[in-house]
Amino acid sequence: xxxxxxxxxxxxxxxxxxxxxxxxxxxxxxxxxxxxxxxxxxxxxxxxxxxxxxxxxxxxxxxxxxxxxxxxxxxxxxxxxxxxxxxxxxxxxxxxxxxxxxxxxxxxxxxxxxxxxxxxxxxxxxxxxxxxxxxxxxxxxxxxxxxxxxxxxxxxxxxxxxxxxxxxxxxxxxxxxxxxxxxxxxxxxxxxxxxxxxxxxxxxxxxxxxxxxxxxxxxxxxxxxxxxxxxxxxxxxxxxxxxxxxxxxxxxxxxxxxxxxxxxxxxxxxxxxxxxxxxxxxxxxxxxxxxxxxxxxxxxxxxxxxxxxxxxxxxxxxxxxxxxxxxxxxxxxxxxxxxxxxxxxxxxxxxxxxxxxxxxxxxxxxxxxxxxxxxxxxxxxxxxxxxxxxxxxxxxxxxxxxxxxxxxxxxxxxxxxxxxxxxxxxxxxxxxxxxxxxxxxxxxxxxxxxxxxxxxxxxxxxxxxxxxxxxxxxxxxxxxxxxxxxxxxxxxxxxxxxxxxxxxxxxxxxxxxxxxxxxxxxxxxxxx
Numbered sequence: 001x002x003x004x005x006x007x008x009x010x011x012x013x014x015x016x017x018x019x020x021x022x023x024x025x026x027x028x029x030x031x032x033x034x035x036x037x038x039x040x041x042x043x044x045x046x047x048x049x050x051x052x053x054x055x056x057x058x059x060x061x062x063x064x065x066x067x068x069x070x071x072x073x074x075x076x077x078x079x080x081x082x083x084x085x086x087x088x089x090x091x092x093x094x095x096x097x098x099x100x101x102x103x104x105x106x107x108x109x110x111x112x113x114x115x116x117x118x119x120x121x122x123x124x125x126x127x128x129x130x131x132x133x134x135x136x137x138x139x140x141x142x143x144x145x146x147x148x149x150x151x152x153x154x155x156x157x158x159x160x161x162x163x164x165x166x167x168x169x170x171x172x173x174x175x176x177x178x179x180x181x182x183x184x185x186x187x188x189x190x191x192x193x194x195x196x197x198x199x200x201x202x203x204x205x206x207x208x209x210x211x212x213x214x215x216x217x218x219x220x221x222x223x224x225x226x227x228x229x230x231x232x233x234x235x236x237x238x239x240x241x242x243x244x245x246x247x248x249x250x251x252x253x254x255x256x257x258x259x260x261x262x263x264x265x266x267x268x269x270x271x272x273x274x275x276x277x278x279x280x281x282x283x284x285x286x287x288x289x290x291x292x293x294x295x296x297x298x299x300x301x302x303x304x305x306x307x308x309x310x311x312x313x314x315x316x317x318x319x320x321x322x323x324x325x326x327x328x329x330x331x332x333x334x335x336x337x338x339x340x341x342x343x344x345x346x347x348x349x350x351x352x353x354x355x356x357x358x359x360x361x362x363x364x365x366x367x368x369x370x371x372x373x374x375x376x377x378x379x380x381x382x383x384x385x386x387x388x389x390x391x392x393x394x395x396x397x398x399x400x401x402x403x404x405x406x407x408x409x410x411x412x413x414x415x416x417x418x419x420x421x422x423x424x425x426x427x428x429x430x431x432x433x434x435x436x437x438x439x440x441x442x443x444x445x446x447x448x449x450x451x452x453x454x455x456x457x458x459x460x461x462x463x464x465x466x467x468x469x470x471x472x473x474x475x476x477x478x479x480x481x482x483x484x485x486x487x488x489x490x491x492x493x494x495x496x497x498x499x500x501x502x503x504x505x506x507x508x509x510x511x512x513x514x515x516x517x518x519x520x521x522x523x524x525x526x527x528x
Contacts, residue, residue: 003104006043009147010100013039013140022091024353024499026074026083028063031133035140038073040094042124042144043107045075048087049122049150051114052078058167060160061128061137065212065253065277066500068246071133073141080168080179080415082355107148122150125166127158129215129279132243155184157215157240159280161418162187168415177382179415184222192226194410195424197403199230204431206232207272209423210262212251213239216280216419223420231427237264252277252284252374252419257451259296261286267294270436274426276419282375283419285426287437295441299370300328300336302426304443306378307368308343309429310408314366316401319391322384327360327369330469330494331451331507339444349467353499354417375417378425380409404432447490449509450520454527456504459497468496477526484522488515493523 013036020027020037027037041059049057058076066072075083075091083091090110097103111118124145128134138154145152155163162184169182180190211217217238224233237250247253250262252275261267262275267288274285285297307326314322326340329352340347348363350356354375361367365384370376380388388406393399411428413421430440456462463473471478477495485491489511497504504527508520 005147006104006107007100009143010036010039010103012143015096015098020092020095022083022088022095024355025064026060026072027091027095028066028070028072028500030069031063031071031131031137034071034073034133034137037095038137038140039144040097040103041073041075041091042141042150043103043148044087044091044094045124046122046145046148046150047090047107047110047114047116048075048077048083049124050116050118050120054120054123056123056125056167056170058163059124059126059141060163060279061126061134061141062160062279063129063131064160064279064281065247065251068131068243068248071131071137072500073137076164076167078167078171080164081358082416085355122148123170124150124152125155125163125170126152127155127160127163129160130157130240130243131246157218158184159215159219159418159420161281161413161416161421162219164415165413165418188223188226191411191413191421191424192223194407195428196228196230198407198411198428199228199431202230202431204231204427205272206234207274207423207427208234208236208265210237210250210255210265210273210275211235211280212247212254212276212278213237213242213245214247214251214276214278214280215240216276216278219280220276220420220423230431237262247278251275252282255286256284256296256298256373260294261288267292270438272430272437274423276423277374280419281417282371282373283422283426284374285437287441289438295437296446297437297441298333299372299374299376300333300446301440301443302374302422303328303368303370303376304336304339304343305429305440306370306425307340307345308443309432310366310368310378310405311343311345313401313405313408316397317388317391317405318394318398318402319387322366322387323364324366324368325361325364327357327367329357329371330467330496331372333372333446333449334490334492334509335444335447349469351464351468352496358416370417374419374422377414377417377422378408378412379414385409447509447511448513448516449507450516452506452508452520452524453498453503454506454524456502456527459502459504462495462497462504464494464496469494471495480526481523484519484526488519491515491519493519495523495527
């Protein structure tokens, strides 16, 4: 790597007059502000790979559920997990370096700080979603990787979870923890083999999937080719050619936030519907009842469904001393927490953001984590997997449960929340329980809730504690919120700064729909 090469390449991507911050979802903003950021993230990825002894690091270019004009970029660590949090500060500093020389100087400072061996060849793979801005940003990334001698490979338009999966497969190849074949075909085969075995002799009718006009549409069509005929999947909102349609009046965020059907879906009573987001890492289900009333089955409902099903399989397989825990955020509906605890499973609340949930889930043999927005997965610890696959069943019933459990561990993408994997998981569980969506929904009744966002001058003024459920700053605001909450039945409300845009999010729940809506508006008014 020559100083001249890095400075020259950096010069093609001048930094705009903007302060950048590596947040919950990496960097995310209007796409025209990103070329310099993506270039510098490429340099960080090279450093991270060399710091990790040449292991493969992933770079994903996506803005998930954000509008089409936005884009973003984030790093994927060697086991398919989010970037180690203390490295986020280095990404922020690199993105804010004021000159090309400053970029090079900070890069070499980090080399020295970590005593990085310059003879190690860094390896980076990358992918993007289907946004119009993605190809130019991929080029900025590639220019950075080339400038510092990275061995790189692009996977084109992929779902975020597919890139996480491939990173983990590449880094575990040839070890006892080998995760799978590091290709898109390997991904489809792993999921479909488990699904087809779990669905043998079962039929589950059809599900309609709204793909938010994002990358999930074409990838779900590919996955369909590997599935047996036990399930019929109807795909809607899969126009990736008309860039303006991405996440527009469609997708998981639209359905969850508005608690309504996408306009493109004319729902039949008690039929199953699901919506993905733009990069297919989150999913929500929903249906309309016989009176045409809309019902949302969000991440909380998926978590409770998965945890209770896996708990039953563990019990029926004869495996003992096996811990299962459910990890939630402040957005989890109060009724879901009560239901899980009634099932005898522990719950823990973490700050919003997958990295927090993922970390907390690692404390259990099986950790189930889902954000209410539909982003989540199930983690089995390495020792738990060894016990499951070594367990000797003592009866035909135990043998059946154990076989199902083994297939469940293969069906779930354990690197990150994955809408396609979670879709298949839900379909398997509903088929095994012979449940229609209303029976699933009847496990517990959600308290009516409302999510609002308030435009603010500076989201960084708002500081939280207690897993983001209480404000410490601005001073006195929490006391005002508490006073409002006290006026309603079964109510709670909290305020937190967004990790992805310059807004503050307001959540409220109460015993009735009108009270939840009213409480949300009154709390929002306090922020003005």
